Amino acid sequence: MTKLLVRISEQSRQFSETEKKISDYILNHAELIPNMTTKELATKADVSEASVTRFVKKIGVGSFKTFKITLAKEMAVKESFITDFSILQKKDTPYEMFQKVVHVNKNAIDMTMESLDKKELEAAVEAIKGAKKLVFYGVGGSAIAAQDAVVKFAKLGFEVEFNMDFHYMLSRIPYLNENDVFIAISMSGKTKDVLDMMHVAKSYGAKIIAITNLDKSPLYKKADIRLATPTVEADFRIASIASRMTQLTVIDTLYVSIFNQIGERMLDKFHAARDHVIRLRR
């Protein structure tokens, strides 16, 4: 805890009921305070605005504004004590939601650093670099990552394919061969459609890269190369958003790595494409 917060909790036994309500809220939601107004804090703590301004004076801070700035500074230093962001409260305002989303997403991306294996990543980059055709497949939330991958790798000149439709996608698999790569994306690694598609692709000799949770799922076991995403344990309402960030981070890494290695020889085409877009679209 920061000095200011310590001071508050030390003094708390001399507080009146109203003051205690305020200090409770502050101690439990310290990181939100710098972006709040007296009115908001008053509402949250169920006291009047006047009591809030009086409170900060009581704990020896000149004004509410100073209080906010001081708190922001102190909290910046010691970072990481985030009061249970995993539980979304019914009464949370959109801005609080925003702060939680930011936290959850940053955290998810951080966790990817722990799950993704260096060697597997290198193998994946090699495989894609040498590939003629790339097929991505994912359903539901993972379709977004697949979609994103298509946009990116198409720009690099790859023959890329992805379609949400299982049957259409299936009809394209027989054209794959040993030179091609099939990238399966699934959080759980158990999604039937993805597994089925993967088996067919494998039977045609395509190399299988799985972007899936670090877990002994069917997809994880059967893939040639495993790019593991972390299992982000959280409230079910935000579980999918965090995991999508991890998938995208993996895709981004593949894209940037490939770009870096083969980019030079197609930089003019890349720029040409971008120029066309700018000229025609704005």
Added chain:
Amino acid sequence: MTKLLVRISEQSRQFSETEKKISDYILNHAELIPNMTTKELATKADVSEASVTRFVKKIGVGSFKTFKITLAKEMAVKESFITDFSILQKKDTPYEMFQKVVHVNKNAIDMTMESLDKKELEAAVEAIKGAKKLVFYGVGGSAIAAQDAVVKFAKLGFEVEFNMDFHYMLSRIPYLNENDVFIAISMSGKTKDVLDMMHVAKSYGAKIIAITNLDKSPLYKKADIRLATPTVEADFRIASIASRMTQLTVIDTLYVSIFNQIGERMLDKFHAARDHVIRLRR
């Protein structure tokens, strides 16, 4: 120097005389800023208050208050070691790339905290909550965010629409009315297709929410509600990946906020849908 100050000094050559006066004062007296008011800074820099508030927007920060808090936080952190992650080296290994991607993405999400305005966010949530129909539109990289939004809001029971095809999408717009919301997504805020579509939607009375860079772009100016994303200045190879993260963070926030507010009354349907998926798909 902190990130924010670096950003200011980098941009300083595009500044007008008035803006330069402000940036000079800020760069020379950074530690004083968090405790100053717009009027004080205006007096010190010998400009008007209006110019001060406009200045912070120009450098990509949503409000003067946010600016002060951000600066206070940054200055509290000693010597923020700025390993230059922006420049990708030819010799970088995939794993080094990965670390940079992680850094860039986390950073992009952080910057969104500076650009997104609390009030606009609240207005957006209100608008969407009261809407019957939602239409998302974005092209290129921004299409991913639109796609993602569709998946999310469909789950909440909204009538949602998005299609990459301009002409198809256009044919759907006449069915919009005052009760509906059109969400335009564009980094630059200049994309012709998006602007055209927005104008048509507006003519039918739909409320316009823009998810676009904090900048005086046509889209930014014409929208009813502006959810500003930061201008992530970086290597062109990674610019798009970072900006997409910011868009998704905004979408996530909308989704979680709406869920929280209207979620209860449809929780059973939400779970039912999820159960169907689990039963049929795995």
Added chain:
DNA sequence: TCGTTATATGAAATTTTATTTCGTGAATTT
């Protein structure tokens, strides 16, 4: 016990701070 005084609190008024609007003049384009 009753009246008096001190204390805590919120509502409302006031002051301060931030943002937006509007008009002017300079610069740029047509």
Added chain:
DNA sequence: AAATTCACGAAATAAAATTTCATATAACGA
């Protein structure tokens, strides 16, 4: 040269913080 765009500050407005004031309740003394 006319028209348009742009930057800017003054003034209006909106929002946020603080103070004032009235009231209720607790504490105290007769």
